[in-house]
Amino acid sequence: MTALLDEHPRLGVECVLRELHIASSTYYRWRRAEREPCERRRRDVELTEQIRQIHADSGGIYGSPRVHAALKREDVHVGRKRVERLMGEADLAGISPRRKGFTRRDPKATLAPDLVNRDFTAPAPNRLWVTDLTMIATGEGPLWLSAIRDAFSRRVVAWETSARADADLVLSSLGCLSGHRETDD
Structure with missing residues (x-):
């Protein structure tokens, strides 16, 4: 929605919102969220940086279970699934040992x-x-x-x-x- 208005500014915000039956307060809330991310998104950015550091310190070997354990040792309270999601979004993956x-x-x-x-x-x-x-x-x-x-x-x-x-x-x-x-x- 916001991308449509960014690409076609001549359409006018109010006309498009009226046609799509979207309240103007909803549109402006979306815009504010783009400028000022919520607490969870800000925390995700911080966690992703910590995850990148742990992953890099391991030589790129640690996967989400080990990264989660490392965060836990550092007293960072975060769920295992959230670590998995953030690692996936950051395109970070562990390396499985080869089975002999x-x-x-x-x-x-x-x-x-x-x-x-x-x-x-x-x-x-x-x-x-x-x-x-x-x-x-x-x-x-x-x-x-x-x-x-x-x-x-x-x-x-x-x-x-x-x-x-x-x-x-x-x-x-x-x-x-x-x-x-x-x-x-």
């Missing part, structure tokens, strides 16, 4: 033979089982799941969980298979 894989293959070790030639299909039940080790994030730390599936039916035939991803976890999931026989109907 858990398994590293020894380059000198000989590879195990591929007995199925990457063909994970089976003509009947219990001819081929496949397994996977998966980490599940929990509030108490990682939980590891070792699951064994029948390639024919895709049903999980055995599984085991542990707080550690080691050979014992996989072996115990295999131990669950003792006595397992599915009918070949």
Whole structure:
């Protein structure tokens, strides 16, 4: 609205306001808000400067959770969502650390033979089982799941969980298979 009148000053404020059914007091309140921002907008400008400083001091690494924590340590009372919003408006973002894989293959070790030639299909039940080790994030730390599936039916035939991803976890999931026989109907 104010932009329209700024671009076309010859239209006249009162005529445009009358045509759009807008009270002149509303228009002048908008104009005053442009010149004199409210307390919240002034505080946002100050906070944005503090956020920029914290972000710069971190080498551009801190995201909104860490910036919020830093503000809290400095006794600045501000909500987490407000920090997120101000960082977004200021085009500031943290850098997530790269996740490194858990398994590293020894380059000198000989590879195990591929007995199925990457063909994970089976003509009947219990001819081929496949397994996977998966980490599940929990509030108490990682939980590891070792699951064994029948390639024919895709049903999980055995599984085991542990707080550690080691050979014992996989072996115990295999131990669950003792006595397992599915009918070949």
